[in-house]
Amino acid sequence: MTVTTAPTLATIVTPGLVLDLSRLRRNLDRMAARLGARGVPLRPHLKTAKSLPIARLAAPRDDSPITVSTLAEAEYFAGDGYRDIFYAAGLGPGKFARAAALSQAGVALVTMVDARATAEQLSQAAHAAGVGFRTVIEIDCGEHRGGMLPESDELIPTARALGLNFAGVATHGGQSYGARSEAETAAVADSEAQAVRTAANRLTAAGWPCAIVSLGSSPTALAGADLSGITEVRAGVYMFWDLFQAGIGACQLDDLALSVVAEVIGRPAGRNEFLVDAGAFALSKDLSTAALPPERQAGFGWVCDLEGRLLPGLAVRRVWQEHGLVTSAEPLPPEAFPIGSRVRILPNHACPMAAAYSHYNVVNGGQAVVAIWQRVNGW
């Protein structure tokens, strides 16, 4: 009962995460072309990818700028040679020691703070460790997650507190995920650029020129806003896209590069549905598309055949830890989807779905698994 042939999506362990390399390459090329035409460098965010081979496609050289969401990612990518790494969450004092260790190892780490007190603590810690950071001040451009407002009285004092560690400003127009039209996305993109530019101009006028004026989210990165004064764009989910991004018009359905292969494990008699071995853990409990119009609501994921062709009307409507219930809008013939057959499920949200897996099964447009690429999860 040992499989001796080359692995395919018909033989891998289920549930299994699939990355379509042909789509990944196309998504990378499109973003590079769009930003390249505008002359603004891309600093790819690897929070979804979390994988070296993907990083090397998105950011080929050791000195290519990258963005990470955890220090575990920073350490992992630094271990392979990356030297220009932006840790894109507020750096609390509990992480100063690990950040300093990265700096001591030769990484030009970009760190982010949004409070003068933290800036003072960070400067003291850097001095004590004999390292320097490139620290940006986080600006709130309307998402109201972290960051100070561009007009804040604390902006200049925070730069002063950073002293030699001061490097510029950064923001994230995450409210673009709430946009429901290209016009709304464009408006968020404009306010994102305007907010960080306003802050950078105030700092420069006060004697704190900004080497880094950073912004980004995948929807706004493609929205064509005025990027004058912007030194870099961060974006991540554009590598893979997902049903939510397709639902808000940021991509097309056939751009989606990630899916989960699942096996049919139950075919309840008299019910217009079937059970698969991909449940809440394999797909995540993300329901992002529930906020979209009904025709774009995907439950816990839309369903494709093993070749990746969408099977309209099928969606995972309920999940338990290791079970997913696929419901069909049309009557299912009794012989369809027998126990043991396989489907591929598209993600509502690529990032949390991928986070459940230790590795990608890489295909190149077909069902043959051409590579296994590891991921770095956790913190």
Add this chain to the structure above:
Amino acid sequence: MTVTTAPTLATIVTPGLVLDLSRLRRNLDRMAARLGARGVPLRPHLKTAKSLPIARLAAPRDDSPITVSTLAEAEYFAGDGYRDIFYAAGLGPGKFARAAALSQAGVALVTMVDARATAEQLSQAAHAAGVGFRTVIEIDCGEHRGGMLPESDELIPTARALGLNFAGVATHGGQSYGARSEAETAAVADSEAQAVRTAANRLTAAGWPCAIVSLGSSPTALAGADLSGITEVRAGVYMFWDLFQAGIGACQLDDLALSVVAEVIGRPAGRNEFLVDAGAFALSKDLSTAALPPERQAGFGWVCDLEGRLLPGLAVRRVWQEHGLVTSAEPLPPEAFPIGSRVRILPNHACPMAAAYSHYNVVNGGQAVVAIWQRVNGW
């Protein structure tokens, strides 16, 4: 900047998963006492624990019966010597080879099917591999996930198809999670026992006596139903409990054994809230308590101090991948929760929260980390 003292919740990497061993032991003791008094063996479900040291507390001996939710768990626990393992999801043909390998390695694996065709395939595969399974027929007791109805015409033919591999019946009263009172939970517990007993009686009468008549869910396991004819109870989340289980009355708040330590990384000016470094990945996007009455809705988790004392009125109300926004029902003094301070966050649902972590930081009622216990994630 190296930490040389013994780790505590004030120094571990954040976000970090915490297991309170004193509460775990109390929860284990209570379930063992409740079922022991009734003379029905417990087969602990390790789908949440996924960790050998916890397994050894819940099921001490190599021949102690255990339940698992993935074959990865089965292989992991078998590797430490466990020999009586129930894989509690429908076994599809794609998993026959791994199941057979476990059997060949000496594990008396309990597998589960709910269709005659699958039973036939499984019997053929077992014969071809020269192994035997103890296969139970899954019964649907009202959850309508998998399983056949106890009255199904397919029940006896499925046993016949299993032949020597037939071992009994099993069900799961997962609809107990929808119960909102002790009386409702008791009603589910009764129908759970009744369904599996009906199926077992039919099989026995037809010449297929059932060595295994298995049921369980943590709420129904404690509900005191008539368990005559039942050979074992499966339950898992009772080891840890969570805010949802507390909300439906299955446990008390001070029974919760899992939490996540997070660092405050943002304290936005003029807002009655603060940011922590535990977001959607660290807490999961589970919102189970949203189905409960308003006073029991916990957002993405209620907040405690580092000692584990609940801080009433604080809840994680929004999450992003690596950010959580804690909102306070009462005005927050400006000096409260400064950047760099730490809190513990209780889970809506213990299972998906734990799934994000490679290990537990084990405490024994205090803040000192007395052990690191690894987990087996994935498939």
